[in-house]
Amino acid sequence: ALARFEAHSPTHVDEESNEAACMVAGDRVHSIMVACIEKGMKDGSVRPDLGNPYLTSVTLWGFMHGIIQIAATKAQMLAKDGISTQQMIDHALQMVGFGLAAKDEAVKRET
Template identity: 45%
Template sequence: MSSYIAERRQEEKDRRRGEIVDAAEDLYRELGWDAVTMDSVARRARLSRALVYVYFKDKRDLHFAIATRAMETLRIRFEEAAARSRLGLEKVEALGRAYMAYGQEFPHYFDACARLELHVPEGGDDRPQESVSLEASDRVHEIVEESLAIGQRDGTVNADLGDLAVTSRVLWGFTHGLIQIALTKGGPLAEVGISVPQLTQHAIGMIRKMLAGPKG
C-alpha cells in the first residue's frame, strides 16, 4: 500500500513538473526566453510562485528542463534522418538538413539548444537538470560523430578529419549560423537575390565538399 501511495505521489509530482515546463515553453515560444520570468510561468501554469520554486531553483534550472526537451526532440529527428541513409556522407548531409528543418519548425527549441551549447558548467552548483540536459546534448553529437565514422569506414568521408568530436562541433557551428541567418535575414537576402532554400542548398554542397572522402 505504501509503495502504491509513493508511486501516486511521484506521478503527481511529475505531472505538476510537466505542467510548469509546458507553461514556460509556451511563453518561450511566444515571447522569447529573455522575457520569461518565474512569475509569468506561475501565472500561465495557474500555480503559486512558491510552488514553481519547489520544482525549479530558478529560471536557469527551468531552462535546462526545456533544453532537455529540445535536445531529445532533435535527437529523435537525427536518428530518423540518419536511419534513412546508408552511406556516412549521406547521413551527415541528412543530419544537416534535419537540423535546418528543426530550427525553422521549432525556433524556440533551436534557441534553447544554442543557449545550452554556450553554457559553461559551474563547479559546486548542484543542478541535476543541468547534467541531464548536457547528457542529452552529448547524445545528439554522438549521432553526428557516428555518422562521420561510418563515412570514414565506407570511404565517403575524409579519413583525415581529426577528432570527430571536434568535427561535430564545427559542423554544429556552421549549421547553427545558417539557421540563424535563415530565421532572421530572409528579407536582406531576398534583396540581393538569394532565397533561403538557395542558401541552404549551397551550404550543404560546401559541407559535402569539405567532408568528402575518395568515394564521396
C-alpha cells in the first residue's frame, strides 16, 4: 500500500483520509531529517558543502525508497548474483554515510 501511495502524485486529498495522514507524517519525518542534517553541519559531522538540507532530505528519501523497492521486489535477482538484500541495504547505508560525512568523519569510518 505504501509503495502504491508513493507511486502517484495526489491532486486532491481529503483531509480526513489515510493519504492525508501519510502526507502529514512524511512532512514530520522530513522536518526531523532537516533538523538532523543542519545539526550535523553545525557540529561538523555532516559535510557543510551539501547545500540545501531539505533537498538533501528529499534526496535521501528517494534513494532509500529505491533501495526498499529493490529489496522487496528483486531479492531473487540479487540472490542469483550472490547478493542478499541485507548486504545491499547495508552497502546502501554505508554509501550514504560516506556521502554525508565530513572529511574527518569519513576517515574515522574507514578505520
